[in-house]
Amino acid sequence: MKYLDVDDIKRIATGATMLGAGGGGNPYVGALMAIGAVRENGRVKLYEASEIGDNWLTVPSSMMGAPAVQLEKFPNGIEFQNAFSVLEKKLGKKVQATFPIEAGGVNSMIPIMVAAKTGLPLIDVDSMGRALPELQMSTFSLYGHDASPMVVADEKGNTVLLETIDNTWTEKIARAVSVKMGATAAVASFALTGRELKEAGVWGTLSLCQQIGRIIESLNTYPSTKAALEAILKLTRGFYFMSAKITDIVNVTKDGFNFGTTKLEGIDQFAGKQASISFQNENIIFKMDGRVMITAPDIISMVDLDTLQPMTNEDLKYGKRVRILGLPCNAKWRTQAGIEMVGPRYFNYDVDYQPVEDLYDSYTDSVKK
């Protein structure tokens, strides 16, 4: 167990945005919210997954909805209090710890806020090791766990308890509810025992985010931006694909998601190359000169060319200069069931998943020839 202070929270927000792959919500908004709660209620206790009891009732706290809207609609905490209370009544048991459902600028911060307000322990685990757009896209689903009974709640006091036949139905219905609640809503789902969480979760995601954030925060202590970038790539086992300028952005909020495509033009040693990233909240596919370079579930991250600050798809601006990174996803996703759930074909791309390291190698080989 360790305590998280305000600086830790900022670092986690930064790192989570990198793993957020363009989605997961705005880290500035997320951090403000979590820091406010910690300032008011005191520091949060972060437990390693190995430290929690097998019989604890653990419930992730998360926001559902289009990240573009979360900027305008700040959760006030009451929605999580209500969501937990309805779920506890349903289960006849008190929630004993919370954790993030995913890595993301907002969704990594929400459980910190909840932990601060409720005094619940926070666990260093999530259910993706990245951010993903749909509710059933969780390593918990891969282990056969149901998202339901699940509660969706808004800041006005409305709550909705779902009991569904599978996680795809939970996603469908909860998404429609969150749209009506103002395009974003609080969610308490996937109530698991400590033992189930240890087996089905991705361990150490918050710590990894914190380490990434620390490198970016201390960029000026590195001999060069390149050296800091290399430290990040070593930590995440990732690859640097391209530096580029944003030349076009299409971004539409529809059915509770942000959909879009970002067009890029290579700069520096990548000058002359054309590239694109398509997203559904999160970046799904990255192509360079028509060639598929990275696909979900591997993580397609865009960072500022100079500061290495990771960007969400709401931060995109015409002319902005960025770097494209590809980070391998958690091994739990690299299974047949994982690829079926979150691979490119699920998102309607006629492309087979190939690990980012293979795509990177075959591309650099082809360049050498």
Place this chain on the structure above:
Amino acid sequence: MKYLDVDDIKRIATGATMLGAGGGGNPYVGALMAIGAVRENGRVKLYEASEIGDNWLTVPSSMMGAPAVQLEKFPNGIEFQNAFSVLEKKLGKKVQATFPIEAGGVNSMIPIMVAAKTGLPLIDVDSMGRALPELQMSTFSLYGHDASPMVVADEKGNTVLLETIDNTWTEKIARAVSVKMGATAAVASFALTGRELKEAGVWGTLSLCQQIGRIIESLNTYPSTKAALEAILKLTRGFYFMSAKITDIVNVTKDGFNFGTTKLEGIDQFAGKQASISFQNENIIFKMDGRVMITAPDIISMVDLDTLQPMTNEDLKYGKRVRILGLPCNAKWRTQAGIEMVGPRYFNYDVDYQPVEDLYDSYTDSVKK
């Protein structure tokens, strides 16, 4: 208490369609469903409102959604069993009787099916005395009762328990859920005590439907169609406005509703007159030669010219010859709160509500001059 047999059910379905004002669902589908349940499980006991206990827990059973879709999606009963069971768990009490939320070809039949399948008493009461398109449009709302806790359930086994801050939020969220469940879903809402139901409900709606249905069924025992029509108008205190031919139908299913306008051309003594009826599931406003003749909450009914069979807005056919009737709504609607909730302005018509009898009188006066 009396028993309802198969013929009673058919009569109720017919009469409920007249009070359904173009909405409320297809009476043939509704009757099939209720008759099937009665044939399988035995007759249903119909109680007068005065006969039920003050402390009974009463819950209406209804379908929510676009009537056009209900034709294709037959409820199998399990959705109501699940909806009641979730609501009972929430309230910690067993439901002791059920009743229709509104008069309509489907929604008057659903509680008969539920009563037959569960053995629960059916109460001769509803919460509208007609059909209305939105969930908060209920005399129960006028008496300050909440629709929530409310359960929406589908035939697959998905259930959603809503606890909302007001009935407008219940409508919004439940509508979105019902759309995702396939545009129509089972609803258990407005859990009331017997005493509350007696105060806030519209008494005798099922009996009234049955009497209307009996007149239409025995049309050939009347000296003329006109005589049978007069018997209906006497029973309902209604007015005969026009006979006409349908010349145009616009009908769009959107956001869980059927929206549209029916254009009519007068025939017989009404030849030369142009008229229109606009609807949102139910008919909202009837105009003749540009003059407003009937508005919600009074009941705008279209019946077959010859058979007097009432028609829903899914039965409309180009060239069909019909009669337009205007029936006064229940007195509970003719209050300021009632008119605000379901009057023409709520449906975005820039028209003040005037009682159908006044509009009829001033029209016939103007014709005489």
